[in-house]
Amino acid sequence: MLRTPLEGIERAHGANLGLFAGWLTALDFGDPISECRATRSSATLFDVSHMGRLEVDGNKSFELLDKLITKDLSTLNPGEMSGPALILNENGGIKDDIMVYMVNDNKWLIVCNAVNRVKDINWLLEWRDRLGFTNGDVSVKDLTTDSVLIAVQGPKSLELLESIGIKDACKISLLNFMQNIRVGELSIYLISRSGWTGEEVRSYGFELWTDVLNGVKLYESLIKAGAKPAGLIARDILRIEMGYVLYGNDIDEAVSPIEARYWMALSRGKDECVGCDRVWSKYVGGVNRLRYGLKLKRGVKHILRRGYKILAGDEVVGEVTSGSYSPTIERSIGMAYIKVDHAYIGFNLDVDIRGNRYEVKITDFPFI
Numbered sequence: 001m002l003r004t005p006l007e008g009i010e011r012a013h014g015a016n017l018g019l020f021a022g023w024l025t026a027l028d029f030g031d032p033i034s035e036c037r038a039t040r041s042s043a044t045l046f047d048v049s050h051m052g053r054l055e056v057d058g059n060k061s062f063e064l065l066d067k068l069i070t071k072d073l074s075t076l077n078p079g080e081m082s083g084p085a086l087i088l089n090e091n092g093g094i095k096d097d098i099m100v101y102m103v104n105d106n107k108w109l110i111v112c113n114a115v116n117r118v119k120d121i122n123w124l125l126e127w128r129d130r131l132g133f134t135n136g137d138v139s140v141k142d143l144t145t146d147s148v149l150i151a152v153q154g155p156k157s158l159e160l161l162e163s164i165g166i167k168d169a170c171k172i173s174l175l176n177f178m179q180n181i182r183v184g185e186l187s188i189y190l191i192s193r194s195g196w197t198g199e200e201v202r203s204y205g206f207e208l209w210t211d212v213l214n215g216v217k218l219y220e221s222l223i224k225a226g227a228k229p230a231g232l233i234a235r236d237i238l239r240i241e242m243g244y245v246l247y248g249n250d251i252d253e254a255v256s257p258i259e260a261r262y263w264m265a266l267s268r269g270k271d272e273c274v275g276c277d278r279v280w281s282k283y284v285g286g287v288n289r290l291r292y293g294l295k296l297k298r299g300v301k302h303i304l305r306r307g308y309k310i311l312a313g314d315e316v317v318g319e320v321t322s323g324s325y326s327p328t329i330e331r332s333i334g335m336a337y338i339k340v341d342h343a344y345i346g347f348n349l350d351v352d353i354r355g356n357r358y359e360v361k362i363t364d365f366p367f368i
Helices: 007-011 032-041 060-069 116-132 159-161 167-171 212-222 230-244 275-283
Strands: 014-019 023-028 043-045 053-056 080-088 094-104 107-112 139-142 147-153 179-181 186-192 205-212 228-230 289-296 309-312 315-326 333-341 348-353 356-363
Touching: 007 014, 007 023, 007 212, 023 230, 032 043, 032 230, 043 094, 043 212, 043 230, 053 060, 053 116, 060 107, 060 116, 080 275, 094 116, 107 116, 116 139, 147 212, 159 167, 159 205, 167 179, 186 212, 205 212, 205 275, 230 315, 230 333, 289 315, 315 348
Parallel strands: 043 228
Antiparallel strands: 014 023, 043 147, 053 107, 053 139, 080 094, 094 107, 147 205, 179 186, 186 205, 289 333, 289 356, 309 315, 309 348, 315 333, 348 356
8 A cells, every 4th residue: 555645735725635546645624525616716735645656767768659559649748748648558549648748859758547556657668669669769667656746726726836835837838847846945856737637627726746845835835825625536536527447447558549539649640659549440340339428307315326227218328338317417426438329419328327228318428
């Protein structure tokens, strides 16, 4: 078990800690629903230090990443991000979805899912060797346990950062980043205009990456400035409201990005990366199932859960992969893979919840 470096300060602010992807981290601060509402209306503070943080360095780093990542990295300039992007297996299944940061031609950063961190490192090193590159050509460093990643999300995020002295945050555009920011006694390695709650789409989200000591100071400064601490339960609800996938629930190595409708993670026409040829063959040939959103009627008290079956008559035509109650639209929502010939967008199928059937509306993303 790994522990977030911010465990102590999170406990001091009332965190309920639990295990996620092998990490002991904050699940909530007493009320996940109010944490969601604060994210949509004000500003919240998430410790996402469990996410993997990797550095890929060397004169062959671009060639390696270009071989393994579904997005076209050649369009990036220093200080720009590409993501979400995918790492695929050779059958076109999803090994991970990641964010890629271009520091310069020879230095790149990756933020990956906690559950896949070791797997991703091993895949990078395996392909470095398969391509004939040496450690001098490409080095892969794991920066995760020596650093902290904090997400500030919500419409008052910029105001919050400016109030603690980060005056240049307003200059960062969506999916761009700045490095080596000094604010009084605080030293911040990187600030990006990004996130995974949907607030980043409206340019309301930031992620801040720093060392452990500065991370503790930064967290406390943001709390004092008025940020509401939030945990992973709220983060999960917020990403479902946007239709964002969670690795291990909605995507994995048996799922194609075509089935997942994960279009924003693909650069059309890029077919020379590992697994990309299999993805585009499915794009041309078609698939049998697709990922869509689900809504229960307002007032139904049940929550859609992973594994619930979707029915058309007596035929099972799909299965729920993620679900939650949405405080924004005040009903249970979720996502499921549904057979393409039963994907009645805007109409209803049924969901089996512990032996009882309820109408569920098939919809697209986002929910809000």
